[in-house]
Amino acid sequence: ATCGVSIVLQEQSPDIQAGVDHAYEERMGDASDEDLDTQGAGDQGMMFGFACTESDDLMPMPIWLAHRLAQRLSEVRKAGVVPYLRPDGKVQVTIGYDGHRPVSLETIVISTQHQPNVDIDTLLRPDLVQHVIDPLIPSDIDAEDVRVLVNPTGVFEIGGPRADTGLTGRKIIIDTYGGMARHGGGAFSGKDPSKVDRSGAYACRHIAKNVVAAGLADRFEVQVAYAIGVATPVSISIDAFGTERADPARIRAAIDEVFDLRPAAIIRDLDLKRPIYQATSSYGHFGRSEKSFAWERTDKADDLRRLAT
Structure with a gap:
């Protein structure tokens, strides 16, 4: 053997779990009738998604x-x-x-x-x-x-x-866009989809790829930010870097209409409670053709094009 492997598991803090299982909206009485308002974000932070026309997979x-x-x-x-x-x-x-x-x-x-x-x-x-x-x-x-x-x-x-140990959470830039786009700083590996570091970044990639696939921009970045325990994002912003082919306000409105960025909705729409994550441990999380990578589908491009143009 060339290394020793220790597996140490413990339960997540009940303080965190309380905010995930019962979102701020539910606790404040502001939740809708949908169950999607009851799951809060598993952490605070910002996530980015990016797509461009440099390759067939819409990756840099x-x-x-x-x-x-x-x-x-x-x-x-x-x-x-x-x-x-x-x-x-x-x-x-x-x-x-x-x-x-x-x-x-x-x-x-x-x-x-x-x-x-x-x-x-x-x-x-x-x-x-x-x-x-x-x-x-x-x-x-x-x-x-x-x-x-x-x-x-x-x-x-x-x-x-x-030969070389010490990885923590894997290398976040090689897992995403190779430095061509911004990154919120949270690693993906080792996290279940209740953690928006992972699911939020996947959702942002899904949005950006569909915007570019719809022909609405040649380069597109989506940024989302969450507060821990809150279902609805505290911020969503977009940037087409001057390559847009439609009014950015209409693109943003179309995104709001087509995509739901509440954590429970992301998990539902991308079917993230599947044993699919081993394949993401090498060769990147984005720009892949595997059917299990639901965030790589361009299934919303027609809807975005119709609403934004």
Whole structure:
């Protein structure tokens, strides 16, 4: 064994649970007849959702390509195409832009664990270029001068928790938009959907993706903020970065009409009480084609287009 694993579970504070199970609106007598007003947000904080037209999945190109490369790296290892690879690894991609349009592939960094006695320059790097990188370079991106860095520190034989421990809540930027959009600071992993750090961010992505899919903007960000124990968000704001094709006030009104950002409504609409979260632990939470990722559906695009135009 290369690491020890301790599992320590305890009940959530009853003070917190009281606010989740019986929202502020219910306790103040302001709740509607709907059960959706009875579940409060599991924490305070702000969450963001983002979408853009840089890729078919409406994700920023750098993080989209980095995740695809990471998936491919795992696939060629498991299939035995590059048999000397080992599980640990990560990818970083740098893209050159003309305004908001990705035009050139500048740098790819792949750090991957491997068996002993593997030469980086004569074996590992050529294999990764052939089997991982070349099949995935987008045809509309100039990659003629791309710089490929493979294991820049040299040998990478020891990996996993034995080599580097200390993660807390996973890396929130690689889990989302790769720094192209803002982040409220709350991690996703380890949290059930009553925690709006997770469910609120998923809902915001769902909104942003549908706005862009509807052709209402080329880039779109949604921000929502919650108070702990309160069902209704304390703030919702949007930004199309000047790319909107409809009046922002009409887009906002359409969002209010189509989407319900109360925690219980998010959980209901995205069906978040399913055992779907293991798949989110690698390759990002957004820009995925799996049917279980309900927040990636563009099922509300027609409604938004009809209401906003």
